[in-house]
Amino acid sequence: MGTGRLQIDLDAIAANWRALDAKTASSVQTGAVVKADGYGLGVDRVAKTLAAAGARRFFVAAAEEAADVRTALGPGPAIFLLNGHMAGDADMIRDLNLIPLLSSVEQLTRHVETLPGQSFGIQLDAGMNRLGMEPAEWAAVRDIALTAGPTLIMSHLACADEPEHEMNAMQLRMFTEMTEGCDVPRSLAATGGILLGPDYHFDLTRPGIGLYGARPFEEATPVVHLDLPVIQTREIGRGETVGYGNSWTADAPTRVATVSGGYADGITRHLSNKGVLFDSATPCPILGRVSMDSIGIDIGHLDTVPEWLTLIGPHQSVDDIADTTGTIGYEILTQLGHRYTRDYTRGQS
Ligand SMILES: *Cc1c(COP(=O)(O)O)cnc(C)c1O
Numbered sequence: 001m002g003t004g005r006l007q008i009d010l011d012a013i014a015a016n017w018r019a020l021d022a023k024t025a026s027s028v029q030t031g032a033v034v035k036a037d038g039y040g041l042g043v044d045r046v047a048k049t050l051a052a053a054g055a056r057r058f059f060v061a062a063a064e065e066a067a068d069v070r071t072a073l074g075p076g077p078a079i080f081l082l083n084g085h086m087a088g089d090a091d092m093i094r095d096l097n098l099i100p101l102l103s104s105v106e107q108l109t110r111h112v113e114t115l116p117g118q119s120f121g122i123q124l125d126a127g128m129n130r131l132g133m134e135p136a137e138w139a140a141v142r143d144i145a146l147t148a149g150p151t152l153i154m155s156h157l158a159c160a161d162e163p164e165h166e167m168n169a170m171q172l173r174m175f176t177e178m179t180e181g182c183d184v185p186r187s188l189a190a191t192g193g194i195l196l197g198p199d200y201h202f203d204l205t206r207p208g209i210g211l212y213g214a215r216p217f218e219e220a221t222p223v224v225h226l227d228l229p230v231i232q233t234r235e236i237g238r239g240e241t242v243g244y245g246n247s248w249t250a251d252a253p254t255r256v257a258t259v260s261g262g263y264a265d266g267i268t269r270h271l272s273n274k275g276v277l278f279d280s281a282t283p284c285p286i287l288g289r290v291s292m293d294s295i296g297i298d299i300g301h302l303d304t305v306p307e308w309l310t311l312i313g314p315h316q317s318v319d320d321i322a323d324t325t326g327t328i329g330y331e332i333l334t335q336l337g338h339r340y341t342r343d344y345t346r347g348q349s
Contacts, residue, residue, distance in 0.1 A: 004228045004261045005308070006340035008041050011347040012221040014053035016211045019219065021054065023194050024201045031057035033190065033208030034069060035082065040266075040334040041212060041223070045344050047072040050211070059206055063092040063100075070096045080121060080152070082131070090114040101154060103131045105141050112148055121152035126174040126188075127167065128158040138178055146182060152204065153184050160192025160200075161216040168196060192216045214329030215319045224333070226312040226340070228259040228277065231294070233305050242296040243288025248273055254300030257284075259309055262293045265337030267311065270325035271295075277309035278316060284309060 021030035032055040038046030047058060047069050057078045060066050063086070066079050073079070078099055084107045085093060085100035093100060094115055102108045103123040111120050122145055125132035132155055133141070155175045159165035175188050185203035191210035193200040195217065210217030213224065235255050242248045242256055259277065263269050269290045276283040277297055287296040297309055312318060318329040325332075 002229065002231070002260055004226055004265060004311075004337075004340040005343060006336060007225040007227075007343045007345050008045070009221075009223050009225070009345050009347070010045060010049040011345075012213060012223045013041075013046060013049050013211055015221045016213060016217065016223070017050055017053045017055060017207070019221075020191070020194055020205070020207045020210050020217065024205055025198065027203075028201045029057060029185075029204040031055060031059060031080075031187070031204055031206045032211060033059040033206050035059065035061040035065060035208070036334045037065075039208060039212045039330065040336045042342065042344075043068050044072045046211075051077060057204060059208075062086070063089040063096075063098060066092065066096050066098050070098075078119075078151075082123075084123060084131070085111045085115075085120070094118060099151060101152070102145075102150075104133060105137055108141060108145060119151050120148070121154060122150045122184075124153065124155045124175065124178050126155040126157075126171040126178065128156055128171070130156065130158075132156070135174075135178060142182075146184070150184050152187055153179050153182055154187040154204075154206070156190065157188065157193050157196075157200075160190065160196060163196055168200075172199060209330055209333075212329075212333055213318070214333065222314075222317060224312050224318060224336070225310070226336075227308040227310050228261040228295070229308055230257045230297075230306060231260050232258045233299070234258075241288070243272075244291060245289055248288035248296075254298055255302075255305075256287060257297045257299045257305065257309065258294050259297055260294060261311070261337075261340075262291045262295060264292045265339055266332075266335030267295065267337075268325050268327075268335070270327075271321070275311075275321065275324055276316070277311050278313060279306045279309055281315055283315070 032050040037043045059080045081100040084103040099119045101121040101123040123132040159167040187204040189200045189205045191207045213220040213222045272289040275286045285298045318332045
């Protein structure tokens with residue numbers, strides 16, 4: 001096989017949803033965020049798995065993402081749009097029966113004018129300054145909006161992955177004040193917010209990253225395993241170099257394995273001369289730069305040439321790679337490439 005093998009454990013995703021659901025009271029609904037193709041793992045399989053686990057409320061960013069989710073789920077489950085109702089979205093919102101989370105007076109006006117009677121929610125800004133109506137804006141349209149009957153009022157936490165951050169309590173206070181007296185279900189917590197405790201749970205949670213096995217849900221069951229095939233090996237002598245730009249030079253003879261996989265597959269160049277792959281539990285350093293389609297790996301310390309080397313597995317998580325490269329697990333997952341052979345497994349973990 002000439003490309004990497006990406007294994008995605010659907011049972012682990014279901015287990016993570018149940019574990020996050022169990023962290024909130026039974027009166028709290030647990031949704032599922034499946035934007036960006038289910039965080040890069042394939043929204044069709046992911047959405048079906050989560051629906052089978054019990055999720056009934058799904059979130060995507062844009063209306064364009066919702067068609068695949070609706071096809072996977074059928075007509076029953078609710079699909080919310082985090083980007084709200086953008087110009088040109090009305091047909092998709094109506095035809096796919098989507099619930100936009102309206103984030104401005106402009107969106108509210110657009111929605112009630114183009115699709116009167118179509119479900120909607122309200123998105124408030126509680127200090128993150130990303131999406132949502134600000135307090136003054138909300139105060140001005142609150143009565144009109146509530147009369148039109150929103151199905152949800154939500155906001156989002158900026159620092160929920162840092163439990164001690166003072167921003168959390170400040171945003172909780174602001175969201176509570178802005179929604180005081182509204183007889184509408186409320187939602188504030190994503191994965192990080194669920195872990196902050198019951199004050200943050202309200203009526204519906206919106207976990208994403210925790211479902212896919214990454215931080216801040218430290219207890220998550222790992223979901224992804226990625227092996228790259230060795231396509232050539234060679235012996236090199238002291239003073240020889242590996243890869244583009246001669247950025248690595250051997251200070252002793254060694255054996256180099258070239259594996260199939262590179263930055264075109266989402267394996268970032270920031271791993272050049274820095275990352276490792278694993279032969280079972282043995283780390284094998286990346287030599288030189290990550291190319292578009294291949295990477296040189298030092299296997300001089302191995303007794304035999306392995307057929308595969310593991311980039312993501314029991315000895316190196318998505319978060320470990322993120323730490324090595326100065327990013328977050330979210331980015332590692334959503335960059336996973338489309339040349340891999342994708343193997344949806346069950347109960348590997
Ligand atoms: C992406 C997103 C989520 C999910 O967040 P995670 O940290 O992945 O759990 C929830 N709500 C909003 C508004 C988001 O943008």
